[in-house]
Amino acid sequence: MLEDLFKIVKTRFNDGETxxxxxxxxxxxxNFMFKCPRCQNVCFQEExxxxxxxxxxxxxxxRISAGERLEMTVDKGSFVEYDANMTSKNPIDFPDYDQKQKxxxxxxxxxxxxxxxxxxxxxxxxxxxxMDSRYMMASMGSVVGEKLARAxxxxxxxxxxxxxxxxxxxxxxQEGIVSLMQMAKTSGAVARHxxxxxxxxTVLTDPTTGGVTASFASLGDIIIAEPKVLIGFAGxxxxxxxxxxxxxxxxxxAEFMLKNGFxxxxxERKAMRRTLAHLLKLHGCDGGTL
Amino acid sequence: MNKLTAWERLEIIRNKLRPTVRDYxxxxxxxxxxxHGDRLYGDDGAIMGGIASLCGRPVTVIAQVKGRNxxxxxxxxxxxxxxxxxxxxxxxxxxxxxxxxxxxxxIDTPGAYCGVEAEQRGQGEAIARNLKEFMMLKTPxxxxxxxxxxxxxxxxxxxCDELAxxxxxxxxxxxxxxxxxxxxxxxxxxKEACQIMKITAEDLxxxxxxxKIIDEPLGGAHNDPKQTAENIHEYLLKVLEQKSKIPIxxxxxxxxxxxxxxxxxxxxxDY
Numbered sequence: 240m241l242e243d244l245f246k247i248v249k250t251r252f253n254d255g256e257t258x259x260x261x262x263x264x265x266x267x268x269x270n271f272m273f274k275c276p277r278c279q280n281v282c283f284q285e286e287x288x289x290x291x292x293x294x295x296x297x298x299x300x301x302r303i304s305a306g307e308r309l310e311m312t313v314d315k316g317s318f319v320e321y322d323a324n325m326t327s328k329n330p331i332d333f334p335d336y337d338q339k340q341k342x343x344x345x346x347x348x349x350x351x352x353x354x355x356x357x358x359x360x361x362x363x364x365x366x367x368x369x370m371d372s373r374y375m376m377a378s379m380g381s382v383v384g385e386k387l388a389r390a391x392x393x394x395x396x397x398x399x400x401x402x403x404x405x406x407x408x409x410x411x412x413q414e415g416i417v418s419l420m421q422m423a424k425t426s427g428a429v430a431r432h433x434x435x436x437x438x439x440x441t442v443l444t445d446p447t448t449g450g451v452t453a454s455f456a457s458l459g460d461i462i463i464a465e466p467k468v469l470i471g472f473a474g475x476x477x478x479x480x481x482x483x484x485x486x487x488x489x490x491x492x493a494e495f496m497l498k499n500g501f502x503x504x505x506x507e508r509k510a511m512r513r514t515l516a517h518l519l520k521l522h523g524c525d526g527g528t529l
Numbered sequence: 530m531n532k533l534t535a536w537e538r539l540e541i542i543r544n545k546l547r548p549t550v551r552d553y554x555x556x557x558x559x560x561x562x563x564x565h566g567d568r569l570y571g572d573d574g575a576i577m578g579g580i581a582s583l584c585g586r587p588v589t590v591i592a593q594v595k596g597r598n599x600x601x602x603x604x605x606x607x608x609x610x611x612x613x614x615x616x617x618x619x620x621x622x623x624x625x626x627x628x629x630x631x632x633x634x635x636i637d638t639p640g641a642y643c644g645v646e647a648e649q650r651g652q653g654e655a656i657a658r659n660l661k662e663f664m665m666l667k668t669p670x671x672x673x674x675x676x677x678x679x680x681x682x683x684x685x686x687x688x689c690d691e692l693a694x695x696x697x698x699x700x701x702x703x704x705x706x707x708x709x710x711x712x713x714x715x716x717x718x719x720k721e722a723c724q725i726m727k728i729t730a731e732d733l734x735x736x737x738x739x740x741k742i743i744d745e746p747l748g749g750a751h752n753d754p755k756q757t758a759e760n761i762h763e764y765l766l767k768v769l770e771q772k773s774k775i776p777i778x779x780x781x782x783x784x785x786x787x788x789x790x791x792x793x794x795x796x797x798x799d800y
Contacts, residue, residue: 322796330736330793331727381792388789410681410702412712415727416738419702420791422681423688426660427785434665450702452653453641453681458661472653472681473643481643491648501651 275299277467291508293466300465300508302445304347305354305371308404312512313358313367320356321390327351327382331415339375339413347373351382352407355390357399361516363524366394369404372446376408379451383411384421387455391428391439400438400524402515405456409449422454429458438522440515443470443493443502457501461518464493464502465511471496535723535732538697539705542676546751548758550577550592550635550675551601556758557765558583561590566617570650573614574605575642576686578621580630583765589625591618591686592635595676608677609642612655615685619659626668631769634672634686639704641682656685663688664785669772673743673761674698674730680707690772690784693741693764694730695757697749700738701728737791741768 273287273294274280280296287294291311292301309318326344329336344350352374358367368390370377377383387403394401410418429439441459445468452472464470471491479486489495496502506514533541541547554561558581566572578591593610596602618634625632641652663670672689678700687700694700703711708726709718733739743760746753772780 324797326795326797328793328795331725333725381794385792385794412702412708414793415702416700416733417736417791417793419680419684420738420788422657422684423660423664423788424791426657427664427688427788430661430665431785433661450681453656453685454660455657457651457654457657471648472641472656473648477643478645478648482645486645490645499649499651501654 273301275301293508297467298507299467300445302372302406304373305349305369305404308369308444309354309358309367311508312404312515313360314362318356318358318367320354321393322355322386323350325350325382325386327380327414329413330381330417331413333413333415336413343374347371349374351380351386352377353383353386355386357393360402360512360519363516363519364399365519365524366390366397366399366401367404368401370406370444370451372406372408375411375413376446377406377451378408378411378418379421379425379454380411380414380418381421383407384418384424387425388428391425391432395432395435395437398435398437400440400519400522401432402440402442403455403459404442404444405447405451406444407447407449407451407456409451419450422450425455426458429455433458433460438519438524440518442506442511442515443468443496445469448472448474448491462501462503463506463511463514464496464504466493466505466507468493470502533697533729535699535705535726535729536720538699538729539719539723541697541749541751542699544749544751545597547595547676548750548754549595549597550637551594551597552754553635553675553758553761554581554590554592556755557762558588558590559585564621567613567620569616570613573611573617575608575610575638576614576618578617581633583633583762583769586769587628587630588769589621589630589632590635591621591632593638593683593686595637606642608638609640610638610682610685611642611644611647612650612652615641615655615659618686619662622663622666622670626666629668631669631671631773632666633765634670634689635675636672636678636683636686636700637675638679638682639677640679640707641685656681659685660688664788665781667777667781669769669775669780670784671765671768671772673764674700674739677704679704688784688788690780690787691741691768692733692739693743693768694733694739695743695750695761696730696745698730699728700730700733701726737787 275294278297705722
């Protein structure tokens with residue numbers, strides 16, 4: 240009887256995992272199913288992969304790695320990475336920050352939360368930066384700030400357009416005030432690139448929030464968002480705590496931002512490469528001065 | 530200079546009697562005309578701005594306003610600006626550029642307001658635009674943190690040629706409370722957060738974020754607001770004279786470099 244009681248407890252709290260019951264034990268591999276965090280719909284991972292990781296039920300464009308993003312966006316074999324070996328130090332001596340980064344580097348194969356470089360999109364040369372939410376929720380610290388600033392400076396020197404795929408939880412708390420200053424640094428780099436009459440396109444992906452929304456991600460000449468992604472400044476829970484009310488589900492979505500006038504267009508993943516290529520072409524981008 | 534901890538300084542700047550920008554303005558400037566509105570949506574009480582005279586020299590003043598009592602705080606939303614506040618700041622800064630007046634920003638905010646309407650009106654965009662536009666503003670900009678400098682909401686008035694801190698002022702990526710809440714899921718660990726965040730004026734000088742510490746009287750500015758105002762006044766005269774002599778293109782280059790060099794990273798070089 241006592242055993243039965245435990246069974247109930249386990250079943251109830253192991254939601255989403257396999258039941259730990261000898262009779263029903265099945266080997267289900269990880270990532271076999273995808274459960275959409277927006278509409279809670281469940282589908283086979285295989286089906287989900289086929290749609291470029293877009294929820295087949297509601298169209299939520301889920302998070303993908305920087306590698307996957309580059310693969311589906313730029314011309315095959317055209318990507319040349321900038322500053323591939325840059326890693327963050329520990330500016331405020333935050334406890335365990337070095338250790339945490341070491342573990343994440345091993346787990347993700349990334350050095351930090353952003354990859355920058357040069358590539359072509361349908362033959363048009365541009366500077367591309369892609370953030371990767373697997374690395375500390377792509378928060379912006381010294382490395383993200385420095386790599387972006389350098390990417391914009393190189394683009395300005397070479398006369399190239401810049402495309403940034405943003406995704407971020409905001410400033411990296413573990414780097415304290417130094418992370419806050421990256422907002423000014425990246426915005427300054429955007430300003431100097433812009434002064435040269437060069438094009439900057441931002442693509443807001445899930446999630447674009449906090450200090451990244453409040454700096455380079457909001458400064459594109461053209462701002463594109465993927466459908467259903469989260470875009471906002473303050474965290475939802477913080478706002479709910481302030482106003483003591485539950486917020487509607489579409490609050491801070493790409494659609495909410497479009498309606499309020501902060502996004503130019505919402506573009507589906509399957510049309511992104513084509514859209515970017517056309518926009519680059521319309522701005523006379525033909526490969527820069529070099 | 531007495532070496533207080535960040536926590537002790539936090540208690541000083543939270544003192545109800547700590548002078549606010551409303552106390553300082555009449556003591557620092559001979560004249561001040563407040564200007565209202567962002568010309569787009571409304572007038573935000575959390576940020577005040579206007580034209581002032583500093584020993585006869587016209588300047589533009591932009592400031593976050595802490596209230597001295599509950600009514601003032603209601604009117605100024607506890608110094609937490611909405612997007613229209615940042616847009617008013619930018620409008621006045623652009624006006625200063627046109628008429629070749631230096632801009633003086635007084636920072637004193639727990640952070641930009643977190644609310645539904647702030648999001649709807651683009652809090653992120655408003656802050657981002659200020660960072661970009663202040664970086665290119667063709668007139669000297671000096672910012673002074675009077676008390677709390679919280680997050681992007683403070684930085685939106687903090688892109689400047691020189692950043693000064695009152696001796697007990699703090700400037701941080703997020704309030705110590707928010708820091709504890711995000712990293713340890715426990716907002717009550719505020720004191721522990723203060724210990725590790727490196728947010729005092731001295732810390733910021735060491736990190737290359739601030740350039741100058743303005744002395745406060747023993748025990749804090751509230752013990753002698755007049756003396757504190759005199760110290761600020763003296764600093765402003767000196768720094769504006771110095772910055773006004775620099776050709777504008779050099780000044781802008783130096784402003785960008787000031788922020789450009791902040792960061793702590795390592796590069797492995799492949800041979």
